[in-house]
Amino acid sequence: MNTAEKINKLNIPKHIAIIMDGNGRWAKQQGEDRIFGHHEGVNSVREIVEAAVEVGVKYLTIYAFSTENWNRPKEEVDALMELLVATISIEAPQLNKNGVKLEAIGNLKSLPPACYEELQEAMKLTEKNTKLTLVLALSYSAKWEITTAMKEIAEKVEKGTLAAKDISEDLIASHLCTKNYPDPELMIRTSGEHRISNFLLWQLAYAEFYFTDKLWPDFRKNDFYEAIIGYQNRERRFGKTSEQIAKQS
Numbered sequence: 001m002n003t004a005e006k007i008n009k010l011n012i013p014k015h016i017a018i019i020m021d022g023n024g025r026w027a028k029q030q031g032e033d034r035i036f037g038h039h040e041g042v043n044s045v046r047e048i049v050e051a052a053v054e055v056g057v058k059y060l061t062i063y064a065f066s067t068e069n070w071n072r073p074k075e076e077v078d079a080l081m082e083l084l085v086a087t088i089s090i091e092a093p094q095l096n097k098n099g100v101k102l103e104a105i106g107n108l109k110s111l112p113p114a115c116y117e118e119l120q121e122a123m124k125l126t127e128k129n130t131k132l133t134l135v136l137a138l139s140y141s142a143k144w145e146i147t148t149a150m151k152e153i154a155e156k157v158e159k160g161t162l163a164a165k166d167i168s169e170d171l172i173a174s175h176l177c178t179k180n181y182p183d184p185e186l187m188i189r190t191s192g193e194h195r196i197s198n199f200l201l202w203q204l205a206y207a208e209f210y211f212t213d214k215l216w217p218d219f220r221k222n223d224f225y226e227a228i229i230g231y232q233n234r235e236r237r238f239g240k241t242s243e244q245i246a247k248q249s
């Protein structure tokens with residue numbers, strides 16, 4: 001039985017979030033520049049998107065560029081932005097053909113205009129697709145997202161259009177960039193780091209975390225399937241006891 005066949009098709013996470021880490025270390029291992037690792041990382045992204053469509057994942061959110069990544073050396077930031085523009089432009093027709101809808105979360109206005117425009121074009125091209133929603137987290141950080149949401153809510157209270165007593169978990173969630181997506185059930189991080197790095201802090205409250213030592217450019221379809229199988233072997237209790245969960249099922 002191959003790895004894909006071991007997946008229980010009745011228990012596929014609807015939403016998977018990924019911290020793609022290790023491109024720089026992978027490149028170093030090959031004696032190459034960091035950007036070479038990012039280029040190879042795009043091949044992993046392509047494979048994982050294909051795999052997500054194949055197994056029926058509905059939302060895939062990938063951390064492509066964090067707010068903190070702006071602090072990297074200028075040459076790396078420029079190269080990453082160029083890579084993003086080129087990748088979105090090259091991949092958009094294929095994504096469209098495969099029924100993938102491209103969306104993005106983050107402070108998109110802070111992206112270079114070429115990147116912002118390419119993204120808008122690709123999102124427009126793919127907006128009617130329903131097989132998989134691929135969400136790029138770009139210039140994204142969860143603390144920025146939550147702060148922005150809090151400001152919007154405070155402004156509504158100040159204007160009198162919202163009463164403080166009506167602030168609920170659902171209301172906060174409806175002010176986040178992810179308001180149209182269910183929370184991820186599974187978060188994968190590559191490269192042996194066990195951190196959340198300011199990614200979807202609110203939305204990952206009950207996600208299962210899957211860490212692998214593989215560096216992102218080495219993370220391919222079978223690794224993705226292994227992560228899903230790992231998730232399927234966990235017991236999700238949401239604060240309840242094992243006995244309560246057993247009774248429910």
Ligand code: FPP
Pocket residue numbers: 020021022023024025026038039041042045062063064065066069083084087088136191
């Ligand atoms: C983390 O590795 C990776 C990034 C910050 C960028 C990820 C970008 C891509 C894979 C390419 C663009 C993707 C799309 C969707 C178009 P790192 O540089 O932090 O690696 P290190 O920890 O080994 O230094």
